[in-house]
Structures are given as structure tokens and as C-alpha cells.
Amino acid sequence: MLVAALAACTSSTGAPAAPIFTEQRGPTGTVPAGLERFYGQSLTWGDCVRFAQTASDESTLKAKDARCTRLTVPLDYAKPDGATITIGILRVQAKDQDRRIGSVLVNPGGPGASGLTSAIRLAGQAKDSELGKRFDFVGFDPRGIGSSEPAIRCLTDQERDAERAEDDELDSSPEGVARVEAEQRDYANKCVQRTGDGVEMLANMGSRDVAKDMDVLRSALGDEKLTYIGYSYGTRLGSMYAETFPKNVRALVLDGALDPDQNVVDELVAQGEGFQKAFDAFTQWCVKRQDCALGQDQGRVLQGYWDLLRPLIDRPLDTGENGRKLSYSDATTGVIQSLYAEELWETLNNGLSELKRQRATTLMMLADTYFERDQNGHYSTTQDAFTAVRCVDDPRVTDKALVLEAQQRYKQAAPFLDDGKPASPALDACAFWPAPNTSQPHVPQIQGLPPVLVVSTTGDPATPYQAGVNLAKALGGGLLTYEATQHTAFLQGNRCVDDAGSAYLVDLTVPPAGLRCS
Structure with a gap:
């Protein structure tokens, strides 16, 4: 429901800025005990340029249909009454609001990459399709990354x-x-010294905690269940979310997968x-x-x-x-x-x-x-966030x-x-590193997960094809094979891949087994 609407502002250049408005759509769906204030928080949406981290970001974030906000989450979910941090969020609303299904969260991977500019790009790619007409595209900068505060800086x-x-x-x-080892030790020390909340922030930077942030965001956006597109390392976030909140999953597209059971050396x-x-x-x-x-x-x-x-x-x-x-x-x-x-x-x-x-x-x-x-x-802070x-x-x-x-x-x-x-x-x-690992590679053991879709490219250099095969098997999901030499495929211009993935997200129709696109 809409809680408050604020008047439009004027930017420093004299041009009208995006109207600022506050809305409260949550809490929605299952709310873990002690986290009610986070799951039911209101979101104040406004201009996105202030979230830019680079000159390139600033140009992209000027998109007229994009609005941004900050989501507040616990720094440490074991201490919900303790310190909080904020997550940068961007939304491009569905073109057909009367037939809107909900939000689709997107993450471009890295880890360390910003989801804000990715959401704008993907929304543009999908704008004339049923996917773009019926879903809000929502990008987020995972905790410690990009516009989220505090940001990792080493x-x-x-x-x-x-x-x-x-x-x-x-x-x-x-x-x-x-x-080299002295330089690496010094690097880890600088990460502690130059990052807000120091060791505690570095200890809670992992996919375990980002998956929990995603569930808070799902509720605050008013979605009973999560619809998600994760690329590359974003597939680990999707898999982690599915393990943590299997009953909260509506649909997951996991493109360019990491092998769930592969150690860091392999x-x-x-x-x-x-x-x-x-x-x-x-x-x-x-x-x-x-x-x-x-x-x-x-x-x-x-x-x-x-x-x-x-x-x-x-x-x-x-x-x-x-x-x-x-x-x-x-x-x-x-x-x-x-x-x-x-x-x-x-x-x-x-x-x-x-x-x-x-x-x-x-x-x-x-x-x-x-x-x-x-x-x-x-x-940008991407490289520092990647390391963090x-x-x-992963175990050190x-x-x-x-x-x-x-x-x-x-x-x-x-x-x-x-x-x-x-x-x-x-x-x-x-x-x-000054903090222990909070997760490790493993085969997910999930009960009650709806069908998910894994996209894997035969010539993917960064996330090899077999990793996608293994993830689809582990999650009991469908596998779409793209025959090409590139990293990831969905919403990148191949009609076969885009149509199959979009139909799945809109209608929950998993492509036929063995589907191959080229």
C-alpha cells in the first residue's frame, strides 16, 4: 500500500528530479521471528544518479524509468537488534501494471558486481516482451558492494x-x-582498516547473509515468493536462497552456474x-x-x-x-x-x-x-568485494x-x-583473512523446491558447461543448453534462449528436456 507521496525536487542543474515517494508493501509471506521490522519496512524511492559509483554508472542510472531506494538489514542476523547496514536497490517497473505478476530480482555475479546497472540493461532487453510487461526488474548491490553501505574498500x-x-x-x-605473502597479509589488514564496521562487516559478507537480505527485499517489495535471475556467481546466491528459503521460491533462472560441490582448487x-x-x-x-x-x-x-x-x-x-x-x-x-x-x-x-x-x-x-x-x-570496489x-x-x-x-x-x-x-x-x-568462512561448496539438499531453470553455455570460459549440468541435477531443475563461446546467455539477444527463459518466468513452464539453442 502507498503510505506517503512527496513532492518532486529540483536537481542541482535546475532540471526536475525524479519524484520521491514512499510505499509499504510488506510484510509479505513468511517472516522469521525477530525480523518483523525489516520485513515490513517502507521504502522511499527517488532519483538513481546519487547511487552511482563511477562515471559510467552515472550515465546509465539517469534512465528515466529507474527509481532507487535503500533497504535496511541487520549487519549480523544473529544480532537482529544490533547494528544495521543498507542495501542499494533499483527498480524499473512493469510496463503493464494491470497485469503485473511481481518483481524479478537480478544479480550479475562477480562476486562484487553491481546489480543496479544490470537491472536497467536487462529491463531494456525485455521491455517489449511479456517478461518486461509483467515484472518489475529489481537490481540490488549485495551487502558491502557498490552503492550499499558500508562498502568494502581495501x-x-x-x-x-x-x-x-x-x-x-x-x-x-x-x-x-x-x-607476496607479506603483501597479501597487508591487503587483508587494509580491508579491515578501510571498511566500515571492520571485521564484523567482513565476517558477514558471504552468500549466506546475502540470501537472507534477498528474502527481506522480497517481502519489502510485496512479493510472497521470490522470482530471480542470477548470472555466474549469482547462481550461488540463487542456490543458497533455495536452500535457506525453499518454500519462498517462485522461479529461479540460474545462468552460467558454479558447480555446487566443487572446491576452490578444482x-x-x-x-x-x-x-x-x-x-x-x-x-x-x-x-x-x-x-x-x-x-x-x-x-x-x-x-x-x-x-x-x-x-x-x-x-x-x-x-x-x-x-x-x-x-x-x-x-x-x-x-x-x-x-x-x-x-x-x-x-x-x-x-x-x-x-x-x-x-x-x-x-x-x-x-x-x-x-x-x-x-x-x-x-570501483568490485575487486575488493570479490576477495571479501x-x-x-570458501574454506581458506x-x-x-x-x-x-x-x-x-x-x-x-x-x-x-x-x-x-x-x-x-x-x-x-x-x-x-580476519574472519572464518560461513559456507562451503556442497551439493544442496532441498525439499519442496519448485522447478528451477539452469542455463549453461557449451563454450563458457568462466563457468564451464558441466557445472551447469551438475547444478541442474543437484536442484532437480531443467537444463537449457546454449551452443556458443561466451559467458552466460539469457536476455542477451538469442531468441531461443530468451523466449524459453521468459516463458518459464512468466508462466512457470520449464522448457522441454534436452532443449538446445544456438
Whole structure:
């Protein structure tokens, strides 16, 4: 029900700002004891630009049909009367309010990625379909991420630039390992010092707590049951929600799945295999072109690639931009960024061709895109949030023998990412994290879950196809196979995938078994 409507405001530029209004639609559905004030809270909606974290966000969040608010949740659900935090929320309302079914929550994964801009993009993609007409698209920045407060912050912009410029992790000598581990310990300490609520915030950053935030949001939006689209790491959130609140699920689309039972080492190796498969597909496309930076001989492309990138380990390439240099790790990151979708292969070939001419513009641009660095040198908090979430979602690895084995297996799985140096046993930041893990990989055991839909892409480099097969089996859900080389598929322009997923969300009709789209 509508509680209050406030007058429109005027922005600092003199243009009319979005009207501000407050509504209360909850509590709806099951409300856990002690959390009534959160589940029944009113939401005040207004302009979204104030939620922007980057210049790119600011442009996107100016969308005229988007409204934003803040959801209040407990910092620690074990202490519902204790400290609270806020979650950034964006909504694009259904085009046909008379036939509106409810809200569909969306999460783009990461972990650490903002859901606000994703919701605008997906709503635009679906605006002319039954999905867009009958659902409000709701994006949220998970706790500690993006516009949510407090936000995880570990490194300054200057420190992030400096970290990227170094290739310390390639030094496997005892001195090199000690230096890397000292840097990782310092990183964990900075996360504590620079994040509001310190250790307590870092201890409650995981998917366990985000799933509970999603249920509070479901109720506050007035939805008895949750409808959700989760991409990549967002599939873990969906799976966690299903385990925690199975009776509150209406429909889940889980696209680009993480294997629910895969430990962090096996997941790393499987991802390496996925990126190698995507790299091989790129080179097969490239060698057919006269301008291929790696030549026309498929048997020599890997050596040609190594010859281009490995010299950067000892001689980073000046970019001509305020003293910035392209390091080996940045060049590799740029390549990985371009392997997420076939549409970026042309850009990758251009970047490798430039590197042959001792130019670094394109590969650095791709790396900056991956790290979400804008032209002013400002970074989003995505990378810090990624680390914070993974450090409490998975058991920490402190066995150096296991770390060494993982690095060796990774190089074997992805030869194009082999730097030619001995593998290093250096521990990462999670080994020094100040809080214990709150969950771990496992096969979900869920009773009473309605049918869900898993979308898995055969050539997905980041979340390999088999992971989707395994998740669909674990959840007893349907599996839609997309035959392509890219990361995730739903609402990205393939009519077969989009129609099947939309029909499921609107009508709860699971696609026929064995459906394959291309």
C-alpha cells in the first residue's frame, strides 16, 4: 500500500528530479521471528544518479524509468537488534501494471558486481516482451558492494595501479614468496582498516547473509515468493536462497552456474580449462584471417602468443599515459577479458597486433575494463568485494603444497596462461583473512523446491558447461543448453534462449528436456 507521496525536487542543474515517494508493501509471506521490522519496512524511492559509483554508472542510472531506494538489514542476523547496514536497490517497473505478476530480482555475479546497472540493461532487453510487461526488474548491490553501505574498500586507486604494474607473484623464490605473502597479509589488514564496521562487516559478507537480505527485499517489495535471475556467481546466491528459503521460491533462472560441490582448487582448474577452450576457439577464428596477429599456422599460435606476452615480465611496455606501463599480468587480464564473448575477438586481435608493434593501448583498455577503472583513474570496489566474498564463502587454503599443486594444474589446464616460470606456493589474501568462512561448496539438499531453470553455455570460459549440468541435477531443475563461446546467455539477444527463459518466468513452464539453442 502507498503510505506517503512527496513532492518532486529540483536537481542541482535546475532540471526536475525524479519524484520521491514512499510505499509499504510488506510484510509479505513468511517472516522469521525477530525480523518483523525489516520485513515490513517502507521504502522511499527517488532519483538513481546519487547511487552511482563511477562515471559510467552515472550515465546509465539517469534512465528515466529507474527509481532507487535503500533497504535496511541487520549487519549480523544473529544480532537482529544490533547494528544495521543498507542495501542499494533499483527498480524499473512493469510496463503493464494491470497485469503485473511481481518483481524479478537480478544479480550479475562477480562476486562484487553491481546489480543496479544490470537491472536497467536487462529491463531494456525485455521491455517489449511479456517478461518486461509483467515484472518489475529489481537490481540490488549485495551487502558491502557498490552503492550499499558500508562498502568494502581495501586499496586506494593509486595502490591498485601499483599492484597491477608489478608481477611479484611470478617470483617463486623463497624471497619472492615471502614478499607476496607479506603483501597479501597487508591487503587483508587494509580491508579491515578501510571498511566500515571492520571485521564484523567482513565476517558477514558471504552468500549466506546475502540470501537472507534477498528474502527481506522480497517481502519489502510485496512479493510472497521470490522470482530471480542470477548470472555466474549469482547462481550461488540463487542456490543458497533455495536452500535457506525453499518454500519462498517462485522461479529461479540460474545462468552460467558454479558447480555446487566443487572446491576452490578444482573450480580454478576447471575455469582454466574453460578459458583455454575459448582461447583455442579464438585462434581457430584468427588464423583464417590475413591480419591475424598470431599468424596463419594453428600449430604455432601458442608459441607466437608466448613470444608476444612473456617479454613483458622483464620489460613492461610504456603506454604513454602518465607513466603507466603494461605488465604481463595486465596484458593477460586484457586477453581474458576479451575471451568472455566472441564479439571481443576482433578487439583482441587488434590488441595483439598492437603489441607486436610495441603499443599497449588496446590491451590496457581491456584490462582497465576488467578492473573497472575509469578514464580518471578511479576504480570501483568490485575487486575488493570479490576477495571479501570469496574469503568467507570458501574454506581458506593454507597448505602451501596444495597451492603449488593448484598452480601447476592450472598451467597444465590453460597453457596459454603459462608464464614460463616455476609455479609459486605463495598463499593468497584469504589465508590471512580476519574472519572464518560461513559456507562451503556442497551439493544442496532441498525439499519442496519448485522447478528451477539452469542455463549453461557449451563454450563458457568462466563457468564451464558441466557445472551447469551438475547444478541442474543437484536442484532437480531443467537444463537449457546454449551452443556458443561466451559467458552466460539469457536476455542477451538469442531468441531461443530468451523466449524459453521468459516463458518459464512468466508462466512457470520449464522448457522441454534436452532443449538446445544456438
